[in-house]
Amino acid sequence: xxxxxxxxxxxxxxxxxxxxxxxxxxxxxxxxxxxxxxxxxxxxxxxxxxxxxxxxxxxxxxxxxxxxxxxxxxxxxxxxxxxxxxxxxxxxxxxxxxxxxxxxxxxxxxxxxxxxxxxxxxxxxxxxxxxxxxxxxxxxxxxxxxxxxxxxxxxxxxxxxxxxxxxxxxxxxxxxxxxxx
Numbered sequence: 001x002x003x004x005x006x007x008x009x010x011x012x013x014x015x016x017x018x019x020x021x022x023x024x025x026x027x028x029x030x031x032x033x034x035x036x037x038x039x040x041x042x043x044x045x046x047x048x049x050x051x052x053x054x055x056x057x058x059x060x061x062x063x064x065x066x067x068x069x070x071x072x073x074x075x076x077x078x079x080x081x082x083x084x085x086x087x088x089x090x091x092x093x094x095x096x097x098x099x100x101x102x103x104x105x106x107x108x109x110x111x112x113x114x115x116x117x118x119x120x121x122x123x124x125x126x127x128x129x130x131x132x133x134x135x136x137x138x139x140x141x142x143x144x145x146x147x148x149x150x151x152x153x154x155x156x157x158x159x160x161x162x163x164x165x166x167x168x169x170x171x172x173x174x175x176x177x178x179x180x181x
Contacts, residue, residue, distance in 0.1 A: 002092040002127055003058050006050035011083040018080050022054075023166045029073040030056060031169045035063035038098055039169045042107055042162035049160040050086045053107075055098040061091055061131045092127035092139060099125075099143045100168035106144045111136035112158035119156075120144075 009015050027039045038057040044050070063069055077084055101107055110116050114124040122142035129137050136158075144161075155161065 001058055001060055001130070002095050002098050003056040003064065004088075004090045004092065005054040005056075006052065006089075007087040008051045008085040009080075009083050010085050014080070014083065018083070019165070021080070022052075026073055026076070027054070027166060027169050030069075031171060033063065033066075033069050033072050033074070035059040035066075037170065038100070040098065040101065040167070041165040042101075043165050045106065045161045045163055046155055046159075050088065052165075053109075053162055055107075057095075057097040058091075064091070088135070089132045090129050090134065091131040093130045094127040095125055095141075098168070099141070101143060101164040102167070103164065104146050105164065106146065107162040107164070108142045108144055108159060109162070110140045110142075110156075110159045111138070112156065113138075114140045116156040116159045117142045120159075 009018055011018075023041055027041065030036055031039045036056055036058050038055075040055055042053040042055070044053070058064070064074065099107075108117055108120065108122055110124065114126065117124040117140055120142075122144055124140035124142045127139045127141065129135065129139075
């Protein structure tokens with residue numbers, strides 16, 4: 001399943017520190033939770049959506065309601081909470097693992113159907129909301145490679161483009177990351 005967390009951040013003075021916290025502390029803590037398999041952060045390149053997106057591949061909803069998740073930082077934004085805006089969480093079925101995106105890639109999400117992504121020359125994967133907010137109920141995601149995908153130009157309504165902010169963490173590469181710190 002794919003667990004999505006989306007939000008904006010309303011304090012430019014502390015935004016860099018918040019991003020460091022999220023990328024360097026929170027993601028490694030989450031990927032250490034049993035049942036988390038991948039975690040990656042993105043920043044929107046298009047408007048009309050929350051600026052930040054995190055995609056996590058997890059086993060299921062019970063992971064997010066368990067003690068280990070709470071103990072290792074699930075929902076732990078106390079220091080930053082007053083600056084977090086437009087916060088949304090969803091759990092989607094339909095995909096076992098989120099695609100890993102590199103520096104030369106971008107993520108395209110559609111809430112209006114697969115057709116806009118197909119017209120952009122992309123191969124969409126379907127997801128259906130099964131828990132949490134359940135909005136949007138359906139989403140399609142596609143991985144695009146800069147330079148290999150035609151210029152996407154103006155986006156259709158409900159389609160948003162994101163660039164990766166971090167590499168995709170997995171249990172294996174998180175262990176290596178923790179040892180290097």
